[in-house]
Amino acid sequence: MSYRDASELAHRLGQRAEAVCRHYLFNGCRAGGYWLVGDVRNTPGRSLYVRLKDSPKGRSGKWTDAATGEHGDLLDVIRESCGLVDFKQVADEARRFLRVAPAAPMPSTASRSSAARGSPEAARRLFGMSGPIAGTIVQSYLQCERGIMDLRETGNLRFHPRCYHRPERHGRVEVWPAMIAAVTDLQGKVTGVHRTWLDPRRLDKAPLDTPRRAMGELLGNAVRFGIGGEVMAAGEGIETVLSLKQVLPGMPMLAALSAAHLAAILFPATLQRLYILQDNDPAGEWACSSMVERARAAGIEAIVISPQLGDFNEDLCHLGIDAVRNRTRMQIGSKDIARFMAQA
Known part of the structure; x- marks a missing residue:
């Protein structure tokens, strides 16, 4: 630049x-x-x-x-x-x-017009009110609880110190710190957010019936880590994708947030080769099969890579980063090893 x-x-x-x-x-x-x-x-x-x-x-x-x-x-x-x-x-x-960002300084809460709950505008406002993760419980959760030490290209993750959690039916609204992830479209516009409420005492997910929720326009969009090019990787969960990024730090990746949304992600026009991170369960297998069919129909090379345990974060936490690196090395192309893989 x-x-x-x-x-x-x-x-x-x-x-x-x-x-x-x-x-x-x-x-x-x-x-x-x-x-x-x-x-x-x-x-x-x-x-x-x-x-x-x-x-x-x-x-x-x-x-x-x-x-x-x-x-x-x-x-x-x-x-x-x-x-x-x-x-x-x-x-x-x-x-x-x-x-x-708003074009003018943010007005007070009292003067702001309300946005419909769960709408893309509400999602953008929540993301805009959140701050960087450095030095927060989000960083501690990812590094200490999930083993994700390298947090480069995580600008789409933010921290909110007091994020409302509303129960599915009746019950008391609670306030917990949360990891806020921006869901973006192919042009980088925020269309939704994913919230992971956290317990500051345990540095783990908050003790809620649904400690993870997404809102906004999700279909076809994803949480993105890096700018997509001709090669990228896609998986379901944020922690799963970031676990693989520990050994492939240069490869752009995205988290679709669920098996159904993984099967429906939109492909960048520049994409030539797609690595699909499979979760070892029936939903994960179905999502990968659907993705392979869609990618190949679009002329994109599709390669499924799978963990040894349930997902790549389980491998990282229980088997260690060397095991993740060695298993990944066996499943991706030699050119991509040289281009993207971090050396031990």
Whole structure:
């Protein structure tokens, strides 16, 4: 990416400076024409200030940390608050945010028009109110409970500290922290979200009858990790897909969230080879068979890869990453091993 492209991204983020701060620096608050927070990594405090509007003193989106003297723009905020490394990841996350962020500062809850429960608009609002997963229970859940240590390309996962859980029938509405996953279409537009409510004491799913739920327009869409190209992998669950991504970090992947939705995902026009992650149960076998037929009818090479246990996260947790790597190596093409597989 050229300097001009980066400058344009920073300028567009600056036009939505307050929305950026509310999303990535949610531990801070607005004070006059500035957003105050502890530092660029979203630590609570008031030493870092972000300019929210253009003024003779500077452009909107520029920030300075009075404690350290550091300064920068909102691309730096995204990089540090999300724990990203290379600039391509930062740029991809900035573009994703700009597609779903409000054009103006978010109004108060009282002045906002309501969105129908379960609608794509309600899903987009929930995702917009959620923050990065770095340093939260979501990161702890994925790494400690699920063995998913490498969290690159997980910009579509977010953390909400107080997400409502409504019972299926009668009962009390409860509030739990949650992992919020954006469901997107082929153009990257958020069409829905998937919620996983978490128990902060056990770092596992919350003790609810239905600790996972999705809402919005799901059919054909998915939770995406990486930008799809000519080769990609698709599976059912978020944790299942991220488990395989531990050994194939460079391969774009998507989680369809269920066997039925896996069978119905839409294929990118650029796709030439699709790896299908099979769950070892009847629903998983049916979904893979349907996917193979659809892919081949579209002229796409389809290859089913299967775990040793029930799914790839079970393999990762119970057999270890070396077992997942070795089993995957036996099932994918040699060119894709060289291109995508992380070396031990």
